[in-house]
Amino acid sequence: xxxxxxxxxxxxxxxxxxxxxTEKSGNTITVTIENITNNNGSVLLSLHTKNTxxxxxxxxxxxxxxxxxxxxxxxxxxxxxxxxxxALHDENxxxxxxxxxxxxxxxxxxxSNNPMSYGPPQFAYAKFEMTxxxxxxxxxx
Numbered sequence: 001x002x003x004x005x006x007x008x009x010x011x012x013x014x015x016x017x018x019x020x021x022t023e024k025s026g027n028t029i030t031v032t033i034e035n036i037t038n039n040n041g042s043v044l045l046s047l048h049t050k051n052t053x054x055x056x057x058x059x060x061x062x063x064x065x066x067x068x069x070x071x072x073x074x075x076x077x078x079x080x081x082x083x084x085x086x087a088l089h090d091e092n093x094x095x096x097x098x099x100x101x102x103x104x105x106x107x108x109x110x111x112s113n114n115p116m117s118y119g120p121p122q123f124a125y126a127k128f129e130m131t132x133x134x135x136x137x138x139x140x141x
Contacts, residue, residue, distance in 0.1 A: 049083060082128070088109045092107075
């Protein structure tokens with residue numbers, strides 16, 4: 001009887017532990033960029049809220065090697081909310097955007113919603129709503 005009780009406790013704890021490992025606390029956002037001009041360097045992607053947009057690192061940050069001019073990155077466990085994604089082709093692997101003497105970007109970049117802007121990126125144009133469903137999006141450089 002004691003062995004049966006011990007076995008029951010072990011099975012209960014094992015089942016609870018394995019369920020805790022597979023439980024997720026949010027959904028995923030899968031981003032694909034297909035028009036990268038070369039395979040040099042990597043692509044840096046960051047998930048931002050209004051408070052972090054254009055102010056530094058995002059709340060989630062990913063880095064991906066480029067294969068055949070394409071990257072696909074997944075942000076995992078993203079809670080519902082309003083976000084924007086910024087992407088940079090970091091050709092020289094210095095982890096930042098490079099600018100020419102006139103202040104224009106030397107490296108390709110893009111944002112969620114693919115807005116066409118002639119100035120600094122704006123959260124209002126790049127924002128999207130994350131609900132309780134997984135998202136897939138394409139970003140163009």
